[in-house]
Amino acid sequence: MILIISTVYFTGGSSYFTETLKAVTDKKSYMHTSAYQGVKHIDGMFALEKELADKSYVERYEERLRHLKPMLEAYFAWIEKEHAHALPKSSYGKAINYSFNQKDKLMNILKDGRLELSNNRAERAIKPFVIGRKNWLFTNTPAGAESSAIVYSIIETAKENNLIPFEYLKYLFEKLPNMDVTNSEELDKLLPWSNELPGNLIVK
Structure with a gap:
């Protein structure tokens, strides 16, 4: 298991979403922003990974296919929808483009229970x-x-x-x-x- 090249890089997209949310001054609309939806998607996946942390590699692999795969599919369906109109040079656009361009690599998390969601x-x-x-x-x-x-x-x-x-x-x-x-x-x-x-x- 090669540590350096086998990790899955979700933290880049998440940080861009977080940067976008820092600019939101109206806290009433904070939870209704698209960036917040992105953070919710990613936080949900990390919450699941935390639950699976103590399981064996085999159990984690099986649980990911049952629970993480639908979450990833929903996330990337949302990413593809947002990619069509997000401004590419904005923080939000960078977050969307990052995940859009890294989809194949991010989906590798489903191939082996030893892979990790974060680098x-x-x-x-x-x-x-x-x-x-x-x-x-x-x-x-x-x-x-x-x-x-x-x-x-x-x-x-x-x-x-x-x-x-x-x-x-x-x-x-x-x-x-x-x-x-x-x-x-x-x-x-x-x-x-x-x-x-x-x-x-x-x-x-």
């Missing part, structure tokens, strides 16, 4: 790297930044799969030079969630 956990995972980024001069080029992203993803994915990052990286450095890296079946055996990894890589 907050991914952002927390990379926070230590962000804090120290000014000290890492090797990321001052696109190639360096790409290499860093790969290394960070490998390390955080190892953690998520209960592996010892140092031992896992050491294992990769020992195995990769002596194998055909174009052989996807062999590479699959080295992935952090592979059942063929030696036991000394796993946190006891």
Whole structure:
């Protein structure tokens, strides 16, 4: 399970809706605005996710198909309707366009119980790297930044799969030079969630 690239990004659309609501001065009409309807849709989905937090991945997957899928379908039906007339450069228009353009990615939440509705956990995972980024001069080029992203993803994915990052990286450095890296079946055996990894890589 790759933490960095597998999260579902709903927070962007929600923040745009929230920014729009900050400009509403008439509190009597606040709850009748389109932006408030968007927040209600998203809040409802997050409330459901909170209820499912303690369930297993399999149970969460099944419950999402029963309850979250109809909520997502209703949300995107509303998004498509609003997209036809929302001003694209307004905060509200940005919120609508964000969700409209990210629909396929957002619907991925229904494919696996391990996926998350928000990218907050991914952002927390990379926070230590962000804090120290000014000290890492090797990321001052696109190639360096790409290499860093790969290394960070490998390390955080190892953690998520209960592996010892140092031992896992050491294992990769020992195995990769002596194998055909174009052989996807062999590479699959080295992935952090592979059942063929030696036991000394796993946190006891």
